[in-house]
Amino acid sequence: MYREYPSTSDVVACTWERRSNAPAVQLIVPDGCLDLVWFGDGRMELVGPDTSPRNVRTGHADEIVGIRFAPGAARTVVGLPISELRDVQVSIASLGHRWAPCGELVEHLGRSPSTVRRTALEAMAGQMVRSHPDALVRAAVQQLTSRPRQRVGDLAETLGISARHLQRRFVHEVGYGPKTFSRVVRLHRFLDLHRFLDTVNEQSDLSFAAVRAGYSSQSHLNDEFRALTSLTPVRFLEDNRRSAQ
Numbered sequence: 001m002y003r004e005y006p007s008t009s010d011v012v013a014c015t016w017e018r019r020s021n022a023p024a025v026q027l028i029v030p031d032g033c034l035d036l037v038w039f040g041d042g043r044m045e046l047v048g049p050d051t052s053p054r055n056v057r058t059g060h061a062d063e064i065v066g067i068r069f070a071p072g073a074a075r076t077v078v079g080l081p082i083s084e085l086r087d088v089q090v091s092i093a094s095l096g097h098r099w100a101p102c103g104e105l106v107e108h109l110g111r112s113p114s115t116v117r118r119t120a121l122e123a124m125a126g127q128m129v130r131s132h133p134d135a136l137v138r139a140a141v142q143q144l145t146s147r148p149r150q151r152v153g154d155l156a157e158t159l160g161i162s163a164r165h166l167q168r169r170f171v172h173e174v175g176y177g178p179k180t181f182s183r184v185v186r187l188h189r190f191l192d193l194h195r196f197l198d199t200v201n202e203q204s205d206l207s208f209a210a211v212r213a214g215y216s217s218q219s220h221l222n223d224e225f226r227a228l229t230s231l232t233p234v235r236f237l238e239d240n241r242r243s244a245q
Contacts, residue, residue: 004068005118011073011133012125015118017065020058027239029053029229032174032184034074034082036092036102036125037066038109038117044092044102046078048085049175053230065109065117067125071181072137072173077128082175098128137173140166144178148186149214152178187228189213190221194237206233 004016013033018026030050038044040063047066058064075082079098092099105124109117136159143155155178156163170178190213197209210221225233 007067007122009122009126011069011077011129012122013068013070015065015067015122017063017114017118018058019064020062024058026056026058027053027229027231028056029187030184031068031188032071032181033068034078034085034175035066035068036121037064038106038121039064040110042106042110044106045089046085046092046095047089048087049082051087051176051180053228063114065114065121067118067121069125070141072141072170073133075173076131076133077125079130081172083171086175134169134173136161136166137169140170140178141174141181144182145185148182148189150182152182183224183228186214187224190215190233191240 001020002016002018004014007014028050030052032049034049035047036044037047069077078085080095092102102124105120109120112120140155140159143158144150152166153163156166159166167177170176170181174181190209193213194206194209206221207218210218215221215224221233225231225236229236231239
């Protein structure tokens with residue numbers, strides 16, 4: 001079981017929890033975010049933004065709780081260029097004294113219910129904020145989230161900077177460039193739209209949802225799905241339905 005909970009924080013997109021009743025393999029696809037994750041065995045790790053899909057094995061009765069930082073906001077807490085954490089998962093114990101409060105929190109979380117764990121992690125992240133997020137990058141994130149087909153050059157011009165300068169700042173704050181981020185956003189727009197159409201029992205064929213999400217064609221959708229999920233759209237959606245039952 002996996003659930004997300006909205007956050008009112010400026011730096012946290014949501015908190016979440018995952019529980020498993022039996023060993024399983026969970027497919028994780030890129031979402032443009034960095035997560036701080038507490039594991040039931042006492043580990044706490046930072047999981048950087050992924051550029052490709054990966055499979056994560058869960059054990060029997062595993063419980064995992066995490067907070068997902070908003071794109072472009074994690075560096076203010078982490079204190080590192082997010083590009084250094086791209087496609088990696090690291091223990092907070094390896095990150096130095098800045099993360100000492102997290103180590104002190106781990107033992108407390110092991111004795112707490114999941115609601116308290118999520119709240120405590122979010123509160124700790126808020127206490128670790130050292131600066132304001134890069135306003136220009138946050139504006140770029142908002143633009144690309146609403147218009148993922150927007151050209152990077154056009155976006156840079158709108159923001160009053162060069163495309164090269166936007167690329168450098170975006171990679172530093174988000175973990176990868178605006179073009180890659182646009183691809184990830186488009187994937188999740190498609191999934192959200194398809195999920196909504198299924199819920200209201202409206203037209204939910206792939207081509208309709210693909211066009212609305214910003215894909216230029218069915219083949220474009222298929223290519224992007226294979227690159228970002230390792231599966232075809234049909235297989236991915238079928239697997240999602242089964243896991244939700």
